[in-house]
Amino acid sequence: QVQLQESGPGLVKPSETLSLTCSVSDYSISGGFYWGWIRQPPGKGLEWIGSFYPGGTTYYNPSLKSRVTISVDTSKNQFSLRLNSVTAADTAVYYCAREPYSSSTNWFDPWGQGTLVTVSS
């Protein structure tokens, strides 16, 4: 059964770059699904960050597009998130997830356990 695990620094200084990695086990990233990142500020709701299809297009939330980059390393079966110029508003639990899809929409299943990233000096 596919498992996802986020990793990266738990504390990032304002104006610096947040970098996270999602390690996927028991399933190949190149196996025919989309993959994505979602975040959740403490006590608030979910926000989609971006998604990609290996060898295809990467899509970003328009509100974050100027600061976000998602990349993939198929040799390591991992994908990564970089968010530039962070502020306190970027403090959140960051989740990675696999995205099954239909002709209509994608959905997220399963999710990683999430990792809290705090932006503070």
Next chain:
Amino acid sequence: QSVLTQPPSVSGAPGQRVTISCTGSSSNIGAGFDVHWYQQLPGTAPKLLIYRNSNRPSGVPDRFSGSKSGTSASLAITGLQAEDEADYYCQSYDINLSHSKVFGGGTKLTVL
């Protein structure tokens, strides 16, 4: 302000039936895009509950059901149990936001 609107909270007694609404517009649910639902137990990651409007992944009890009509969708939970107390989120797709995936603001279900 979420693109999809959910009630902040709902409650019910054990054994009762509750519904959670997810209201969108002509650029998302009303445009024919599917709606998916997630359950987030306290301190845990969200879990897929319903996909493509009304489909349950294996392992999800049939007490949970989903429906969609027009610009809205609903999640129904029958035979309410204490372990159903959680946050519930709907998710769809919006053509006015550069093909973004969008979530509702979430609904806190309290089992009385």
